[in-house]
Amino acid sequence: GLREFNLESAEPPDLDAVLASFPEGTYSFAGSTVTGECIKGEAFLSHQIAPATVLLTPLDGQIISVDQLVLSWEAVAGAERYVVELNNEDSGSEFTFEVFPPTTSVAIPSHFLQPGSEYQFAVGVKTASGNVTFVELFVFTAP
Numbered sequence: 001g002l003r004e005f006n007l008e009s010a011e012p013p014d015l016d017a018v019l020a021s022f023p024e025g026t027y028s029f030a031g032s033t034v035t036g037e038c039i040k041g042e043a044f045l046s047h048q049i050a051p052a053t054v055l056l057t058p059l060d061g062q063i064i065s066v067d068q069l070v071l072s073w074e075a076v077a078g079a080e081r082y083v084v085e086l087n088n089e090d091s092g093s094e095f096t097f098e099v100f101p102p103t104t105s106v107a108i109p110s111h112f113l114q115p116g117s118e119y120q121f122a123v124g125v126k127t128a129s130g131n132v133t134f135v136e137l138f139v140f141t142a143p
Contacts, residue, residue: 019047048129051076055123057105060137066113069141072105073123083124083132090117098126116143 024047030040056072058064071084079101086095091114099106113119122136 015049044130046129046131048127048131050125050127050129050131050133051078052133052135053079053082053123053125055121055135055137058121058137058139061139063140063142066115066141067110069108069110069113069139070105071108071121071123073135075101075104076125078127079125080128081126083126083134085120085122085124085134085136086112087120087122088114088117089120089138090114113141115141117141 022045024045026042026044028040028042030038032038053076054074056074057070071086073082081098081100082103083096083098084106086108087093095108095112097106117140119139119141120136121139122134124132124134126132
């Protein structure tokens with residue numbers, strides 16, 4: 001079943017318009033399970049935007065061997081955790097995991113990668129507000 005709801009937007013040209021569309025505050029949710037049970041919940045939406053990190057390795061567009069992929073990024077003050085995503089753009093497979101400061105790099109085992117594929121690598125900084133700001137790039141694995 002659905003356990004969480006993520007609001008994701010592209011880099012808007014007018015952040016104020018996006019924030020105005022989704023005012024800060026508590027939102028109520030209601031729904032039903034597949035068996036018809038009624039469920040309710042609440043969540044607080046904060047406008048405290050998390051700071052972005054800088055991706056260090058690999059470089060955007062770099063071609064790298066599947067046995068040498070190390071994802072790294074700069075530390076961000078106030079980060080409670082980093083959400084790391086690695087998506088295979090060819091097969092649709094996705095890996096998402098969270099790491100805690102002071103960790104700022106992860107070596108990806110070669111058996112998780114496919115030679116000759118395009119990957120999107122992203123790191124999100126998650127702060128105490130619960131908001132996450134992602135930075136992403138593309139990398140290619142050598143055939």
